[in-house]
Amino acid sequence: MGNVTKSKENLKKCICIKCPSYTFACKVKAIPGGIADMLKRDISEVEHMEGMFCAFGQSKCITDDKGCICGDCDVYKENNLDKFSYCTVLNGK
Numbered sequence: 129m130g131n132v133t134k135s136k137e138n139l140k141k142c143i144c145i146k147c148p149s150y151t152f153a154c155k156v157k158a159i160p161g162g163i164a165d166m167l168k169r170d171i172s173e174v175e176h177m178e179g180m181f182c183a184f185g186q187s188k189c190i191t192d193d194k195g196c197i198c199g200d201c202d203v204y205k206e207n208n209l210d211k212f213s214y215c216t217v218l219n220g221k
């Protein structure tokens with residue numbers, strides 16, 4: 129699943145929530161166990177969450193690629209990622 133560390137520091141930098149591909153319906157669905165909840169616990173052992181898809185694998189909700197803003201994200205830059213749309217394709221495309 130790539131080498132992005134599942135850390136709160138990285139999760140705070142993830143900008144997926146601002147992305148057009150992350151639909152309103154998927155945001156609502158992701159609220160329980162969402163980013164706000166995750167920031168309260170140790171996420172290094174968490175299997176999946178609806179965010180930071182470059183670390184946690186593809187989304188269980190987002191299916192349509194409506195543009196990806198990963199390139200503007202610090203996690204993307206700091207980890208030398210070179211793909212996009214980690215939410216729709218495992219390990220990005």
Ligand code: SF4
Nearest residue numbers: 142143181182198201
């Ligand atoms: S690179 Fe993309 S998926 Fe990964 S943390 Fe940044 S915005 Fe989220």
Ligand code: SF4
Nearest residue numbers: 144147196197214215
């Ligand atoms: S991985 Fe890219 S396309 Fe998917 S929600 Fe995050 S920024 Fe948007």
